[in-house]
Structures are given as C-alpha cells and as structure tokens.
Amino acid sequence: MCFIKMKNKINLAFGIVFATLVLMNTINASGIVSPYWKDYPLEMNFGETKIANFVLQNMVGNEDITVKAEIKQGADIASLEKDIYTAKAGTSDTIIPVKITIPKDYGKSLQEIQLEVKTIEAEQGGMITLGTGWTTSFNVIISEKPISKNFLIGLIIALISITIILVLIILIILLKRRAK
Amino acid sequence: MKDKKKGLYITMFFIFTIFLISIVSAGFWNKVTGKAQQQPQDISINVVGANPVVIEYIETLLPQNPTENSITTIVFEVRITDPDGVSDIDDSSVSAEFSKIGETTKNDNCQWQSDIDSDTASYSCSIDMQYYDSAGTWNIKISAKDYGSKILVEDTSKNFVYQELKAMTLSPESLTWPNVIPGSTNQASDNDPAIITNTGNYNGEISVTAYDLIGETVPGESIPSEEFSIGISTGTNEECNAPATATSIGENGATTSIANSDSNPGPGPANYEELYYCIPSFPLVTSQRYSTSVGGSWYVLY
Numbered sequence: 001m002c003f004i005k006m007k008n009k010i011n012l013a014f015g016i017v018f019a020t021l022v023l024m025n026t027i028n029a030s031g032i033v034s035p036y037w038k039d040y041p042l043e044m045n046f047g048e049t050k051i052a053n054f055v056l057q058n059m060v061g062n063e064d065i066t067v068k069a070e071i072k073q074g075a076d077i078a079s080l081e082k083d084i085y086t087a088k089a090g091t092s093d094t095i096i097p098v099k100i101t102i103p104k105d106y107g108k109s110l111q112e113i114q115l116e117v118k119t120i121e122a123e124q125g126g127m128i129t130l131g132t133g134w135t136t137s138f139n140v141i142i143s144e145k146p147i148s149k150n151f152l153i154g155l156i157i158a159l160i161s162i163t164i165i166l167v168l169i170i171l172i173i174l175l176k177r178r179a180k
Numbered sequence: 181m182k183d184k185k186k187g188l189y190i191t192m193f194f195i196f197t198i199f200l201i202s203i204v205s206a207g208f209w210n211k212v213t214g215k216a217q218q219q220p221q222d223i224s225i226n227v228v229g230a231n232p233v234v235i236e237y238i239e240t241l242l243p244q245n246p247t248e249n250s251i252t253t254i255v256f257e258v259r260i261t262d263p264d265g266v267s268d269i270d271d272s273s274v275s276a277e278f279s280k281i282g283e284t285t286k287n288d289n290c291q292w293q294s295d296i297d298s299d300t301a302s303y304s305c306s307i308d309m310q311y312y313d314s315a316g317t318w319n320i321k322i323s324a325k326d327y328g329s330k331i332l333v334e335d336t337s338k339n340f341v342y343q344e345l346k347a348m349t350l351s352p353e354s355l356t357w358p359n360v361i362p363g364s365t366n367q368a369s370d371n372d373p374a375i376i377t378n379t380g381n382y383n384g385e386i387s388v389t390a391y392d393l394i395g396e397t398v399p400g401e402s403i404p405s406e407e408f409s410i411g412i413s414t415g416t417n418e419e420c421n422a423p424a425t426a427t428s429i430g431e432n433g434a435t436t437s438i439a440n441s442d443s444n445p446g447p448g449p450a451n452y453e454e455l456y457y458c459i460p461s462f463p464l465v466t467s468q469r470y471s472t473s474v475g476g477s478w479y480v481l482y
Contacts, residue, residue: 029350031248031345033344034345039315040315040316057347126353132480
C-alpha cells in the first residue's frame with residue numbers, strides 16, 4: 001500500500017516536471033489579422049487616404065507580447081504612427097493602423113505594401129533564440145476617381161443651358177439684323 | 181290554371197319549411213324539442229396562406245476577423261415577410277449557410293426574435309467560423325418557407341469577407357548544439373525540431389530570418405548565418421543536405437523561404453510543421469560560446 005502511494009507520488013512529480021518543461025519550452029503564441037492580403041488587394045484613388053487596420057491577437061499564451069512593426073515595402077505611400085505595440089494576454093483587438101496616402105500625382109497604378117511584424121524576444125540562453133513574426137503583403141490598385149452620377153447630371157444640365165443661351169443669343173442677333 | 185296555382189303553393193310550402201328549419205336550428209324557438217343539447221366546443225382552425233415568404237432583409241456583414249486557435253461566432257439579422265401574415269412563416273425553416281469553394285459548408289437555424297409588423301418577422305442567425313477556415317469571400321445563403329405554400333425560398337445574394345490570420349505557436353524558444361569541434365561536419369541541433377503550429381488560416385511557406393552568431397567572449401568572431409541549413413525532416417542528416425533535402429540560410433539579416441515547408445492550416449493535431457537546424461560545415465573559429473544575444477534573435481515567419 002505504502003509502495004503504491006509512493007509510486008503515485010513519483011508519477012505526479014514526473015508529471016509536474018514534464019508539464020513545467022513543456023510550458024518552459026513554449027513561446028507565447030500570437031497572430032495578426034490582415035484586412036488585405038495577396039489575393040485581396042486594396043483599391044484606392046489618386047489623392048485618397050485610407051487606414052488599413054491590422055489586428056494583433058494574443059489569445060493562446062498567458063503572457064503579454066510586444067511586437068515591432070515595420071513597413072518593408074511601399075513606404076512612400078504607407079506609414080505607421082508608431083512601431084512598438086503590446087497585446088495583453090487573452091486579447092484579440094490590438095490595432096496596428098497603417099495609413100496609406102496616394103498623392104494626386106503618384107506615378108504608379110499598382111504598389112505592393114509589405115508590413116513585417118516581429119515579436120520582441122528576451123534572450124533565452126540557448127545558442128539561437130527564436131522569435132515569431134509575420135510578413136503581410138498586399139497590392140494597392142490605384143485608379144482615377146470615377147465621375148459621380150450627380151456630377152454627370154450637372155454637367156449635362158450646364159451644357160444644355162449653355163446651348164439654349166447660345167441659340168437665344170443667335171436668334172436675337174438674327175432678329176435684330178432682320179429688323180434693320 | 182289550377183295546376184299552375186297548385187305548383188306555386190307546393191313551392192311556397194317548401195320554401196317556408198326550409199325557412200322554419202333554419203330558424204329552429206338557430207335556436208330561435210328553444211321550446212322546440214327533439215334538438216340535441218348545446219355543448220361548448222373549442223374550435224381551432226389554422227389559416228394558412230398561398231403566398232410564399234419573401235426574404236426581405238439580410239444584414240450586411242463587415243469583414244470578419246478569425247480568432248487565434250478558436251472560433252468566431254458571426255451573428256446577423258434576417259427579416260422574413262409573408263403576405264399572409266407572420267403566423268404563416270415556418271420559424272423552424274429559417275436557416276443560414278456560409279459556403280466557399282473547397283471549404284466545408286457551415287449552417288445553422290436562425291432564431292425568431294420579434295415580429296416587426298403583421299407580416300414581417302426578425303430572426304437572429306449565428307454561425308461559427310473556425311480559425312483555420314480559409315480567408316476570402318464567403319457566400320451567405322438564407323432559406324425560409326411558409327406553412328401554406330411550403331415553397332422553400334432562398335437568397336444567395338450576399339457575401340462577406342473572412343480575413344487572413346497569420347498566427348502560430350513555436351516551441352522550443354531557443355535552439356542548442358552540443359559542444360562542436362571547429363571543422364567538423366553535419367552538426368545538428370540537439371533540441372530541435374522547432375515545432376510551428378498554425379493557429380490561424382495562413383496557407384503557405386515558412387520563412388526564417390537569421391543573423392550571425394556573435395562570440396560572447398571575443399565579439400570580433402562570429403559564425404555567419406550562411407553556415408546554417410534548415411530542413412523539414414531528419415534521420416540521415418537531411419537537414420544538413422542543402423539543397424537536396426534542406427535549405428541554406430541567407431546572409432546576416434536575410435529572410436529565407438524554407439523549401440517544401442508548409443504552414444498546414446487546418447484542425448489540430450496535424451496543423452504543424454517541424455524545422456530541423458544544422459551547421460553542415462562548422463567554420464574554423466576560436467573556442468568560445470557563440471549566440472544570438474548580440475546579433476539578434478532568429479525569426480520564424482509566416
């Protein structure tokens with residue numbers, strides 16, 4: 001009986017040690033949600049500004065994570081307000097806003113934007129410390145702003161009005177000439 | 181003439197008799213005997229209409245975020261109209277379905293919430309999306325029918341975007357090597373593989389950003405990152421045999437895609453990839469400890 005109890009205690013101790021080792025070896029998991037990606041481009045017009053909100057998640061681990069964000073491509077139109085973001089454990093709503101501004105005279109109709117986000121890791125003591133990161137690339141398709149329906153209607157009305165006025169002026173001139 | 185009058189009397193007699201019977205039946209003269217006793221009786225009549233339902237409104241869904249290693253419940257409202265009145269709508273028939281080519285279709289019954297007016301009712305639909313469901317445009321199908329016509333009406337006009345989630349867990353968090361003799365070959369890490377579990381819906385290759393390992397005693401000496409190789413299998417030093425079964429790591433700070441690696445999105449436990457690390461030909465460097473503590477951590481990237 002006493003032997004069985006001792007065996008159970010040893011098993012429990014091994015279990016605790018194993019679980020601790022597993023936990024020690026696990027990097028806090030995290031992820032990032034992209035509003036645009038390779039197959040889902042962003043469409044914009046010249047002179048337009050949009051904010052693409054990337055969402056940092058830290059749902060699996062039980063420690064806060066800190067990441068460093070960097071625009072690796074397309075920095076001429078995309079910018080970050082800051083580059084360090086922290087997501088508390090158990091959260092999925094840390095926003096990393098990327099501001100994208102297309103100048104009116106921008107020379108391209110397609111620009112790839114690449115955002116790289118990497119966790120900031122504390123030194124782990126091994127030969128190589130490993131961290132996790134995500135590179136999100138998406139295309140920005142740039143086009144001229146389409147002419148609005150109201151603008152078109154206004155333009156047609158203006159053209160008709162000008163034509164009528166011109167016809168009236170011509171008629172008045174012709175009538176005056178005839179009167180002479 | 182007489183015959184005509186006779187016929188008229190007979191007709192009038194019949195009309196009068198029928199009139200009298202109807203009055204008696206209506207209980208006009210309660211004194212009339214021989215009629216059955218009155219008894220209260222509950223009568224229930226289901227009035228159903230011939231018109232099919234109309235799917236009046238489906239709430240527009242904004243792009244939806246997957247949740248790391250979890251489900252995202254998408255809740256939205258639909259409104260069903262029946263010209264024959266809300267009582268003719270078969271509440272249990274109102275259902276929603278999300279579908280995308282190559283993906284398992286998801287469906288759920290919608291729950292009645294309230295009657296908006298006499299012929300329109302509001303329903304709440306909720307469908308669970310998994311973290312590994314693929315990113316892209318998903319179609320929404322709403323179905324409903326009524327009791328009267330029993331015609332199943334469907335609407336597939338709406339879509340929503342399920343966004344891309346790049347998420348992973350990585351274990352272990354540092355790699356070690358046994359003591360290595362300079363000039364030796366095929367020196368594999370002694371605590372790999374690094375196991376990368378996909379807790380999102382990213383589908384693609386895995387990359388590694390690597391940095392030179394700097395000497396901790398003599399920082400002027402280093403082991404360049406190009407001396408390393410990474411493979412997705414081991415056994416007979418496959419991780420050391422680049423380019424046949426492994427990938428040579430790029431220069432200091434470069435990001436290298438690991439050949440044949442796969443993020444393996446999907447439900448656990450198969451949603452992971454293993455990376456094995458090797459130094460195929462150990463450089464002739466002085467004896468000291470080399471690590472990433474100065475040059476910077478390596479990164480596993482999606």
